[in-house]
Amino acid sequence: MTQLSPAPLLSFDNVNISYRVHGVDVTAVSGVSFDLAPGDRMAIVGESGSGKSTLSMAVAGFLSAPNATVTHDRAMFDGKPLDRTVIHRVARRTPGLSMVFQDAMTSLDPVWSVGSQLLNVLRSEARRAGRRLSPATARAEAHLWLSRVGLTDSDRVMKARPFELSGGMRQRVMLAIALCGKPRLLVADEPTSALDAALSREVMELMVQLTEESGAALIIVTHDIGLCLDYAHRVLVMSKGRVVDDVDAGAIESTATDPYTIGLLACVPTLDSVHLAELPTLEAVRRRAIAEERLAS
């Protein structure tokens, strides 16, 4: 008997996103299609301006630029159509979907304590779910979430305002806020690029561990193809608004077909890089490929 694959959690077909700039429509994302299964972990990688944030914000419902237009043949989340055709001035979050942004300092409100921001989200998620949440239970849940993201000193963290915490602590708070509503999909746009290498790995591991525990799917947007290969099942490579490769993370070296992906992989520093006079750049890899092609012809 053939095994039926589970219905996709997220299904995008032919998504196009443009911005109106000085009266001209500029395409940022073009003809993107992908399905994401429940619990799947997908990374979106690509150079600056390739459309990673535009795509991930459209997925999560945070694309609120008044000048943005989205068209698609299909955009479904959890079996329901995602209204992404009309972009509203105020972002509309879809229940079941959460997002973590690159810079926790600008994503958290500088005026309010971390505790009050976390409690607000817990209360609004409870209201949405029709659940009564007493002040004592809300506080207990807030402390629990802070300890789940590794902030053991939760009494101090609850009272602190964002500027009183380190970058890594703020990113953990963002993760608690994003996950406390028990989303089925977490979209993380460059969640670790403001952190150093060791902390980046800690936050990635935490994100993977917590989404695995809850069964949530994860989309990680990153510049760092080396980092995402250790955590994602699958990699979507974007260049100039298009998906140029959609491959299994474990088999990327043998299955990537686009020269851009092959170039990106060649630029990842390894332990052997220490023997090189200089690290390869994307431009150097491109030049070498062109030279080799000329020699071969």
Ligand SMILES: Nc1ncnc2c1ncn2[C@@H]1O[C@H](COP(=O)(O)OP(=O)(O)OP(=O)(O)O)[C@@H](O)[C@H]1O
């Ligand atoms: N609000 C906006 N108005 C007009 N153009 C925009 C807007 N936001 C993004 N763009 C343009 O859309 C294109 C894709 O940008 P996007 O931010 O999605 O890229 P990215 O891959 O996330 O880049 P980065 O790695 O630097 O974050 C770029 O050309 C960018 O200038």
Ligand SMILES: [Mg+2]
């Ligand atoms: Mg971006």
